[in-house]
Amino acid sequence: MAKVVNLTQARKARDRAAKRAEADANAAKFGRTKAERDLEQAQADKARAALDAHKRDQADKRDPE
Template sequence: MSTPINLNKIRKERGRAASRARADENAAKFGQTKAQKDAQKARLDKMDRHLDGHKKET
């Protein structure tokens, strides 16, 4: 006789695997490369410096 299996456990594992696969696909499809992230951070830093330079000192 084989050991009994918990069908709920199997169902949940399949669901997690499907979610992980979908997440990996979306990361590849919509994710940003390191270079893109660095460029965006540099743009934001430049905008912050530009705004700080135009603030009035009181």
């Protein structure tokens, strides 16, 4: 005896699997992990802080009062 299949559920499952496969391909192609994003942000913050630490104050450029 053959197994009874709900065609609507089968179609939705097939569509979900196709979308999941496409999403996985896009994630591999374009995505970065959260750890990678956090590391890049931390490196950018550190570089910005180092640059700001070497800037001269605006008060130094004005006439002394």
